[in-house]
Amino acid sequence: MIRTRLTATVIAAVSCVITFLSIATPSAQAPRRVALVGGMLLTGYEVPPIHHAAVVIEGNKIVAAGPASEIKIPADATVVDTSGRTMLPGLIETHGHLVVLGHGSYDTWFPWINSHGGDATMTRVMEIAAKQLLMAGVTTTIDLGEPLKPILSIRDRINKGEVVGSRRPASSNSRSRPRGGWRFVLPTRPGHDSLVKCSCG
Numbered sequence: 001m002i003r004t005r006l007t008a009t010v011i012a013a014v015s016c017v018i019t020f021l022s023i024a025t026p027s028a029q030a031p032r033r034v035a036l037v038g039g040m041l042l043t044g045y046e047v048p049p050i051h052h053a054a055v056v057i058e059g060n061k062i063v064a065a066g067p068a069s070e071i072k073i074p075a076d077a078t079v080v081d082t083s084g085r086t087m088l089p090g091l092i093e094t095h096g097h098l099v100v101l102g103h104g105s106y107d108t109w110f111p112w113i114n115s116h117g118g119d120a121t122m123t124r125v126m127e128i129a130a131k132q133l134l135m136a137g138v139t140t141t142i143d144l145g146e147p148l149k150p151i152l153s154i155r156d157r158i159n160k161g162e163v164v165g166s167r168r169p170a171s172s173n174s175r176s177r178p179r180g181g182w183r184f185v186l187p188t189r190p191g192h193d194s195l196v197k198c199s200c201g
Helices: 016-023 106-115 119-135 150-162
Strands: 004-005 013-015 033-037 053-058 061-067 076-083 086-088 090-098 137-146 182-189 194-198
Touching: 090 182, 106 119, 119 150
Parallel strands: 004 076, 013 086, 033 076, 090 137
Antiparallel strands: 033 053, 053 061, 182 194
16 A cells, blocks of 8 residues: 555645545546545534544545445555544535635725736636635535636536636526526536526525
8 A cells, every 4th residue: 555644734624525636636646546544534424423434535436434444445545644634525615606716895806807817817716716615625616606608617627627626516697697587507417508597586
């Protein structure tokens, strides 16, 4: 087994999926199997945490999780020591906005974007926000309220591995709200989207 030790300064609490994705950034070679061993596992169910747990990942799928004493670690796995850390499933953000980057005032933020590079700056802001969400443990984000073309573009770039960020299975364009409802873009199958109207709000 190949062993890797992450220091406490690198990660204090980590989603098991995030740990794998951070290892598998576009610039790095991802190992076929990864085992996260030693940390406390929160499963998301109403059960006590599992201390000294192990999580085994093959490719991009979690294939085993539980007490380390009961989980078989593949001989060719890269083992990440998560002792003293917390592992948990990736978080889901059901109302996200990549364009604001934590900014609270739309009245000043968007004029600033427009006067500092416009679309190019907007694209960079969305890339940074996507990575920040992932590094915070958010592995899936439903983005509500972005310009349609840029948000679909960054979603596709994330899916291709060109940008590091959380999955974005659905998005909407509330700024060009059509009469009668919002427009939502939902993936019906890989590479295909459907435009759905919702008479809400």
